[in-house]
Amino acid sequence: MAARINEADIPNSLLFESGAEAPLVLDSGASLQGLRIAYKTYGRLDAARANAVLICHALTGDQHVASEHPITGKPGWWISMVGPGKPIDTDRFFVICANVIGSCMGSSGPTGINPANGDIYGTDFPLVTIPDMVRAQARLIDHLGIGTLLAVVGGSMGGMQVLAWASLFPDRVFSAMPIATAAKHSAQNIAFHEVGRQAVMADPEWRRGRYLAEGTRPVKGLSVARMAAHITYLSEAALQRKFGRSLQDRAMPTFSFDADFQVESYLRHQGFTFVERFDANSYLYLTRAMDYFDLAADNGGSLATAFRATKTRFCLVSFTSDWLFPTADSRQVVHALNACGASVSFVEIESDKGHDAFLLEEPNLFATARGFLDSAARARGVAEGGR
Amino acid sequence: MAARINEADIPNSLLFESGAEAPLVLDSGASLQGLRIAYKTYGRLDAARANAVLICHALTGDQHVASEHPITGKPGWWISMVGPGKPIDTDRFFVICANVIGSCMGSSGPTGINPANGDIYGTDFPLVTIPDMVRAQARLIDHLGIGTLLAVVGGSMGGMQVLAWASLFPDRVFSAMPIATAAKHSAQNIAFHEVGRQAVMADPEWRRGRYLAEGTRPVKGLSVARMAAHITYLSEAALQRKFGRSLQDRAMPTFSFDADFQVESYLRHQGFTFVERFDANSYLYLTRAMDYFDLAADNGGSLATAFRATKTRFCLVSFTSDWLFPTADSRQVVHALNACGASVSFVEIESDKGHDAFLLEEPNLFATARGFLDSAARARGVAEGGR
Numbered sequence: 106m107a108a109r110i111n112e113a114d115i116p117n118s119l120l121f122e123s124g125a126e127a128p129l130v131l132d133s134g135a136s137l138q139g140l141r142i143a144y145k146t147y148g149r150l151d152a153a154r155a156n157a158v159l160i161c162h163a164l165t166g167d168q169h170v171a172s173e174h175p176i177t178g179k180p181g182w183w184i185s186m187v188g189p190g191k192p193i194d195t196d197r198f199f200v201i202c203a204n205v206i207g208s209c210m211g212s213s214g215p216t217g218i219n220p221a222n223g224d225i226y227g228t229d230f231p232l233v234t235i236p237d238m239v240r241a242q243a244r245l246i247d248h249l250g251i252g253t254l255l256a257v258v259g260g261s262m263g264g265m266q267v268l269a270w271a272s273l274f275p276d277r278v279f280s281a282m283p284i285a286t287a288a289k290h291s292a293q294n295i296a297f298h299e300v301g302r303q304a305v306m307a308d309p310e311w312r313r314g315r316y317l318a319e320g321t322r323p324v325k326g327l328s329v330a331r332m333a334a335h336i337t338y339l340s341e342a343a344l345q346r347k348f349g350r351s352l353q354d355r356a357m358p359t360f361s362f363d364a365d366f367q368v369e370s371y372l373r374h375q376g377f378t379f380v381e382r383f384d385a386n387s388y389l390y391l392t393r394a395m396d397y398f399d400l401a402a403d404n405g406g407s408l409a410t411a412f413r414a415t416k417t418r419f420c421l422v423s424f425t426s427d428w429l430f431p432t433a434d435s436r437q438v439v440h441a442l443n444a445c446g447a448s449v450s451f452v453e454i455e456s457d458k459g460h461d462a463f464l465l466e467e468p469n470l471f472a473t474a475r476g477f478l479d480s481a482a483r484a485r486g487v488a489e490g491g492r
Numbered sequence: 493m494a495a496r497i498n499e500a501d502i503p504n505s506l507l508f509e510s511g512a513e514a515p516l517v518l519d520s521g522a523s524l525q526g527l528r529i530a531y532k533t534y535g536r537l538d539a540a541r542a543n544a545v546l547i548c549h550a551l552t553g554d555q556h557v558a559s560e561h562p563i564t565g566k567p568g569w570w571i572s573m574v575g576p577g578k579p580i581d582t583d584r585f586f587v588i589c590a591n592v593i594g595s596c597m598g599s600s601g602p603t604g605i606n607p608a609n610g611d612i613y614g615t616d617f618p619l620v621t622i623p624d625m626v627r628a629q630a631r632l633i634d635h636l637g638i639g640t641l642l643a644v645v646g647g648s649m650g651g652m653q654v655l656a657w658a659s660l661f662p663d664r665v666f667s668a669m670p671i672a673t674a675a676k677h678s679a680q681n682i683a684f685h686e687v688g689r690q691a692v693m694a695d696p697e698w699r700r701g702r703y704l705a706e707g708t709r710p711v712k713g714l715s716v717a718r719m720a721a722h723i724t725y726l727s728e729a730a731l732q733r734k735f736g737r738s739l740q741d742r743a744m745p746t747f748s749f750d751a752d753f754q755v756e757s758y759l760r761h762q763g764f765t766f767v768e769r770f771d772a773n774s775y776l777y778l779t780r781a782m783d784y785f786d787l788a789a790d791n792g793g794s795l796a797t798a799f800r801a802t803k804t805r806f807c808l809v810s811f812t813s814d815w816l817f818p819t820a821d822s823r824q825v826v827h828a829l830n831a832c833g834a835s836v837s838f839v840e841i842e843s844d845k846g847h848d849a850f851l852l853e854e855p856n857l858f859a860t861a862r863g864f865l866d867s868a869a870r871a872r873g874v875a876e877g878g879r
Contacts, residue, residue: 300719307713
């Protein structure tokens with residue numbers, strides 16, 4: 106199981122490796138030697154290299170946006186959005202999705218090997234930030250011979266990367282679609298992440314981060330972390346609608362600590378299944394990267410400065426019942442973009458599904474993405490058929 | 493430490509014990525032998541026995557509502573509300589506060605001794621419900637020679653007890669003040685409780701509930717549970733105002749898993765201090781009791797039936813930023829009481845402090861309590877001076 110957690114051992118992704126001569130200098134000041142990025146592509150790059158769409162994944166997502174997950178066997182995490190004829194149409198666009206650094210699906214991260222000593226990194230892996238993830242992706246985009254991306258699209262932590270892309274590489278982002286995200290992580294969100302990290306680190310099987318080397322895994326702690334996080338992905342209304350106070354396979358409560366209520370059984374299941382596919386240290390690293398994200402702070406305290414003179418077309422999306430990244434967070438970005446005179450549209454979608462709405466069947470999201478990408482493609486002269 | 497956790501070993505509370513001949517039959521069907529209730533009183537019972545106010549405490553509260561906590565040495569948990577000249581005026585009223593059964597401050601609970609075998613109960617203690625807590629308290633009120641309480645007051649889980657008192661013993665409750673509470677626990681709240689329980693039970697030191705007998709304590713798991721719960725007691729706005737993204741005693745992030753942010757440091761402190769004063773099994777039992785609470789379900793699905801023909805005067809209070817027990821929960825009770833033709837007033841207090849507001853300096857809460865109790869006392873002929 107310890108071996109299976111690293112997707113590089115399951116070679117169904119493409120792998121980009123930058124040589125030892127070009128370490129990635131991180132925001133922390135540390136250098137990442139031997140950068141590896143596991144990625145997937147869908148569709149074909151057109152002759153003008155103008156139809157590339159980069160999709161940035163969320164905290165526990167991966168490169169398998171529209172293809173089967175190698176561990177769970179489940180369909181890609183955004184097949185409602187990405188594929189032939191879908192809003193992000195792989196018949197027309199060349200779609201790239203890369204596992205972020207710090208994660209555990211084949212890109213450089215704590216499950217990888219430390220070239221300095223040949224050991225599994227564990228918590229010796231350097232802390233990475235959202236801008237670090239984006240700089241790493243930019244190397245991949247260079248490698249693919251693409252100058253300017255037609256679009257960068259992503260939700261949640263993926264949306265943070267979209268904002269960082271537009272800020273760090275304005276000339277390389279023709280259009281940007283940050284969904285259900287924020288330009289900085291809130292105190293409440295940091296607090297929830299800290300609970301999750303403490304749950305992992307409280308598990309004696311965590312072994313101060315060296316569990317893979319010692320042949321164990323902190324599955325109980327990681328499961329609790331996932332359960333807590335999962336509540337924040339849903340809305341109170343969605344929990345009420347899906348579960349309410351219904352009991353699980355029983356007519357009467359058991360007067361015990363069993364999972365009497367459906368919502369308990371559901372949460373436990375979320376915890377159990379998550380630990381099968383995700384690495385505990387990666388969970389620490391990626392939550393930390395989100396906590397540190399503050400695009401205004403990185404630009405002298407001004408979010409408008411982060412986007413000064415931008416020519417990127419923006420489309421922001423939020424969901425009414427998302428309390429993790431509420432509409433106010435998106436509005437803050439919209440105000441900063443307006444202050445820059447940027448081209449920006451903003452759609453707040455009525456939904457009771459909470460933060461998770463961006464991953465679910467939301468016809469208004471699909472219509473918004475389709476319209477925005479079509480408009481960007483036409484403005485850039487990308488053919489209808491794609492090639 | 494294991495010994496200190498049981499307040500009965502620190503005899504600064506009064507103790508009521510019902511004999512072995514009168515076991516308390518619980519909602520689960522189990523019988524609780526040798527009921528013990530640790531309690532405190534403040535002020536004096538008047539000659540007519542008409543000025544008694546019962547205060548019901550919340551999940552991690554106790555009988556020390558207006559007197560020093562024997563373990564932490566901190567002042568009582570509601571000294572802003574209860575004391576000489578305070579809204580619940582101990583110069584006028586005889587105030588009683590009893591540790592709920594299932595808790596760990598001297599009343600019957602998992603830290604106590606199982607009379608069946610002389611061992612510490614641990615998870616052999618029977619599950620208790622909110623109505624069970626109230627039936628136990630009614631025995632104490634009998635013992636004190638009080639027929640009808642002038643008022644029953646409490647917030648959160650205390651408010652659930654207030655509602656149960658009014659439903660189970662309508663003739664014994666002259667007035668009732670349920671604050672920041674609900675007639676049933678929501679799916680989201682059950683979900684948060686389940687995360688906390690899983691955090692405790694994931695700790696190997698929990699030892700399947702037998703940690704006291706085995707001389708250990710699951711402090712890490714309980715600390716994580718407290719951290720998660722504590723977030724739900726505050727509002728997003730309060731967290732933003734108190735902490736925002738401020739760093740703790742440092743100018744720059746450390747790029748590590750240290751508590752860089754003030755909000756992390758604060759939460760860790762909440763976890764550390766909680767485990768010094770509270771028992772992990774009690775935490776399981778009391779969260780479970782709250783989850784099971786559903787006064788409508790107990791009355792054939794009708795909340796109005798729970799209060800049919802009531803003569804109790806009600807005053808409900810909610811807080812605008814309380815997302816654990818939102819105003820809608822109180823409104824549901826108000827509607828049921830209106831359907832019964834009950835005397836009911838309802839105050840929604842503007843506050844950005846979240847659920848915790850009921851424990852904090854909230855002048856509108858104090859004014860509401862003072863006015864409501866004064867009116868009840870005058871209606872019942874309780875003298876101004878109390879005696």
